[in-house]
Amino acid sequence: MKHLIIILIISALAIQSAVGETVPKASLWDVTVTPFKWGLQSELRGTVNAYRETLKGTGLELGYNRIIAAEKTRMQQMLNSRGYYHAVIQEKQPQGSLKPTYDITLGRRYLISEISVVGNFQPFNDKWQLLSVGDELNAVSVLQQQAALQKLVKRSFCYYQVAVGHRVVLNEKEFTAEVFFTTKVSDPEAFSTVSFVGGEGIDQEFLTRSSGIRAGQCFKQQSVDQSVIALFDSGLFSQVKPTVTQQSNGVAVEYALVQRKPRTLRTSVGYRSDDGFGVTGLWQHRNVFGAGQGLSFDAVIQSNRQLAGVTTTIPSFFDFRNKFSWRNEVEQLVEEDVKSLRYSSTATLKRKASLVDTFEYGIGYSELTEQADTDRLFRQVRFPASYHYDDVVNPFAPTTGKRWNVSLEPVLEITDNYAAFLKTGVGGQIFYSATPRLVLAHRLRWDALWTGGVLDTQFADIPFTERLTAGGGSSLRGYQYQSITAIGSDYGGKHRWTSNNELRLNLTESWGLVGFYDLARVANELETPIDENLFQSYGVGVRYLTRFAPIRFDIAFPANPRPSDSPFLVYVSLGQAF
Numbered sequence: 001m002k003h004l005i006i007i008l009i010i011s012a013l014a015i016q017s018a019v020g021e022t023v024p025k026a027s028l029w030d031v032t033v034t035p036f037k038w039g040l041q042s043e044l045r046g047t048v049n050a051y052r053e054t055l056k057g058t059g060l061e062l063g064y065n066r067i068i069a070a071e072k073t074r075m076q077q078m079l080n081s082r083g084y085y086h087a088v089i090q091e092k093q094p095q096g097s098l099k100p101t102y103d104i105t106l107g108r109r110y111l112i113s114e115i116s117v118v119g120n121f122q123p124f125n126d127k128w129q130l131l132s133v134g135d136e137l138n139a140v141s142v143l144q145q146q147a148a149l150q151k152l153v154k155r156s157f158c159y160y161q162v163a164v165g166h167r168v169v170l171n172e173k174e175f176t177a178e179v180f181f182t183t184k185v186s187d188p189e190a191f192s193t194v195s196f197v198g199g200e201g202i203d204q205e206f207l208t209r210s211s212g213i214r215a216g217q218c219f220k221q222q223s224v225d226q227s228v229i230a231l232f233d234s235g236l237f238s239q240v241k242p243t244v245t246q247q248s249n250g251v252a253v254e255y256a257l258v259q260r261k262p263r264t265l266r267t268s269v270g271y272r273s274d275d276g277f278g279v280t281g282l283w284q285h286r287n288v289f290g291a292g293q294g295l296s297f298d299a300v301i302q303s304n305r306q307l308a309g310v311t312t313t314i315p316s317f318f319d320f321r322n323k324f325s326w327r328n329e330v331e332q333l334v335e336e337d338v339k340s341l342r343y344s345s346t347a348t349l350k351r352k353a354s355l356v357d358t359f360e361y362g363i364g365y366s367e368l369t370e371q372a373d374t375d376r377l378f379r380q381v382r383f384p385a386s387y388h389y390d391d392v393v394n395p396f397a398p399t400t401g402k403r404w405n406v407s408l409e410p411v412l413e414i415t416d417n418y419a420a421f422l423k424t425g426v427g428g429q430i431f432y433s434a435t436p437r438l439v440l441a442h443r444l445r446w447d448a449l450w451t452g453g454v455l456d457t458q459f460a461d462i463p464f465t466e467r468l469t470a471g472g473g474s475s476l477r478g479y480q481y482q483s484i485t486a487i488g489s490d491y492g493g494k495h496r497w498t499s500n501n502e503l504r505l506n507l508t509e510s511w512g513l514v515g516f517y518d519l520a521r522v523a524n525e526l527e528t529p530i531d532e533n534l535f536q537s538y539g540v541g542v543r544y545l546t547r548f549a550p551i552r553f554d555i556a557f558p559a560n561p562r563p564s565d566s567p568f569l570v571y572v573s574l575g576q577a578f
Contacts (some may be wrong), residue, residue, distance in 0.1 A: 021175070023067060023099055025049045030101045031075075034406060037106075040082065044104065047074050050331035064093075066099055075102070083137030083177070085170065110137040113176035115145075119183030121153055128152040137177045142166055149181055158188035158218040160246050187217040187445040192250030197218040198257035202236065206291035210234055211255070212320035213505070219251045227253075229355060233323070234292045234315040236260060262287050270573040272473055278302035292316065307331040323350045335482065338464045338491065346382070358388040368463055372494030377415065378463050384409040392431060396575060398548035399439050404428035411466070419461035424452040429578060439504040443578045448526075449494045457526065459494060467492025468518035470535065473571045477518055478556035480565065486524040488532050500578060504543070512543035512550065516577070539568075549575045 033041045042327040048071050062070075072089050079087045086107040091100045112135045117123060130145045143166075150164040163184040168177050180394040194213050196204065208214075224242050231240045239258035244251060265282045271277050294313035300306065309329030317324040324536065328345045346364030353359060362385070369376040392401035406426050413419040422500045427445030434440055447468055451457040459467075463538050469492050472481035476498065486493025499519040506512045521534045539556035554571040561567070 003154070003193040012203050023052055025052060027100070030099065031104065032102070033104050033106060035106065040106075043073050044078060044102075047071075047078050048102075064098070064100075067573040069098075071102075079104075079106070080140035085110060085172075099338050108175050110170065110175050110177045111135065112137055112179055113171070113174070114178040115181075116150070116178075117181045117183060119185075120341075121157075121159075123149065123152060123184045137168070137179075142168070142179060145179075146181060149183070150574060153183065153185060154221050156189065158220065159185040160189040160219055160251055161186040187524060189246065189346040190208070190250045191215055191217045191219055191223075191253065192247055193252045195252070196257055198259065200256075200259075201290060202259075202287065207231070207255075207318060209361060210316040213253060213255075213555075215250075224253060226355065227255075227320075230320045230352070231255065232256070232318070233352065235286050235294060235313075236292055248512075249551070250389060259451075260286065268574050270474040270571075272569065276303050280303075304334045305331070317349065318476070319351075321352045323352075324348070325350065333465060335464075340368060340463070340465050342366055342465065346384070348384070356389055356391045358390070360384070360386045360388070368465065369468050370464055372464065376463070378413060379415050381412045381414055382409060392429075397545070398429075398431040398441070398576070399433045400431055402428065402430045413461075419457050420455045421456065421457050421462055421466070423466070424448045424450065429534065437506045441500075441502040441504060441576075441578070443498070443500040445496075445498050447496045451494070457513045459470045459489075464491050468494065468522055470496055470498060470522050473554070473573065473577070476520035476535060476537055477516070477539060477554060477571060477577075478558040478565075478569055479535060480569075482531075483564075484522050484535055486522045494524045495528075496520070496527055502577065504576075506545070510545050512545055514543060514549070514554070515539075516541065516554070516556075543576075 025532045028045070031041060031045045031048060033044065033498075051071055051074055057069070065185045068091050072091065075089055076087065084106045088105045088107065090103045090105075092103070093100050112131060112133055114132055115129070115133060128148045128151075130148055131141055135141070135357045146164055147164050150162060153159065153162050153164065161184075163182075165182045167180050167182065169180070170177050175252055191213050192215060194208055194211055194215070196207050199207050210230050212230055213223055213227055217223070221244075224244060228240050228242060231237055236259060237257050238260045239256075241256040243254045243256070245254075262285060264282070265279045266284075267279065269277060269279055279301045280299065282296060282298045283296065286292070286294050288295050292315045294311070294315075295311075296311045297309070298311070308327060311325055311327045313326075314324040316322065324347070326345070326347045329343075331342045331344075333340045333342075344364060344366035346362055348360055350360035351359045351361075356434065362383070364382040364384065366378075366380045366382065368380070370376045370378070380474040380531075386405060387407075388402075388403070388405040390403045392398045392403055404427065407424065411421050411423065413553060425445065425447045427439070427443070429443045431442075432440045448466060449459075449462060450465070451462065467485075467489075469482040470484040471475045471479035475496075476484065485491055486495075500516065501518070502514055502516045504512060504514050516539055519534065521530075521532070523533060536559035537556050538559060539554055541552060541554035543550040543552060552567050552571065552573050552575065554577070555568055556571070558565050
């Protein structure tokens, strides 16, 4: 009899030990919530599965009851964070199964009855407030509100030390909560000294100007963050690491710099079915005279396009947010019926107003010779201006964020055959990470040429190379480069709309797949029906993901091919399509 009891006890312990290793993931309805809330139910199921994965990774063998207790504790903690402090969790073990199920009755949710700030800093307005009295209590929302308050304190004042916290007081009788945000700040400080380590061979006054920080300037952490970006934007450094210390006379900042090689030689090869192989080359010197002045020579050789250019840049041009550039280039284009040769010289001032906002202003001169039915000579003065918004973290392989821009460029003809026109453009890009491996990317753009009216110009007076077309790897894949023009026009049009949509899937650390769908249309009138002259294409691509940028291989098919269109076109280049 004793032996039988011992055997039963050992068997029970063995079964309980086995439970910890064999409990599978909770399925969709293993955790149910009353009243039903889909999002909350999914979060609870995720909490259970996260615990089971953690337990599996540790190799611990726990008994069934201990697993149930641990999972209930974690679910209750999550429910508390959502304001359900009186939720009731009941577990069940279906007959013949080692996997438990949970039925959860949420009960009444706590509401916020008061929001206040206590401490030696009080907000000067209510623009920081995200929460309102009467909102449902949610720990995530409270933490977001705390972060918004901390951001306000750091950006508005000169405090070196900022501590922002919160505490919540529950009223169980009324099912309400008072939320108190606590603040503790030090006396205001100013920057005292700015120094650099690793900047040998670079003018120290240039480095100080590039940082944008001056002695006596109000201390803000945001200023330090912007200075790091400004130093990176100079193109001289591969690493910038600031160290901030509080001293008796203010706040000192020391930057540890790692310089890039001053010279770069780079070449690349691409291929497109419509115009064959293309070669690009670049030689660049980043620090010609010791103060970040750059000089670069670049060239492009393709079957229908040849270009050679030289660019001079001066970073921190009178202000750390400014960059001046002067570009000169010669370009030859050979189309089916048009051959052109252009020389252009453009000076541009680029101003980075914030971490995400950039303005550009310029003035340029171009001289263009076109050979078509008749030869034409254009001498033009141009005034380009644009605004760019960009919060994308990785510009070469974006996963989240958005970009949008607007551009305006008056063009004046200074020869006897006066022809003035206006170029405008509006566009945006959105990147959304659906999963850690899947990214949805979308680009939409409208470009326009404006003539007539006070400009007193006809469309026929516009150079062929200025007119708007579609087709090719940068606008509408699957159609020959610049082969789409407005109906009734001998070449190009006055309005162009393009839309590019991609699903980007990373299979491994080195390989990815892309599916895409493109649209484009070109018209001479803004009121043209949207489905008139609308071209579409679709295709797939492979990405080889390098440390710098992905190598792109796309095959595109025209959805509504014309007799002159190929069944498909192939594109090989460096970087994403957008």
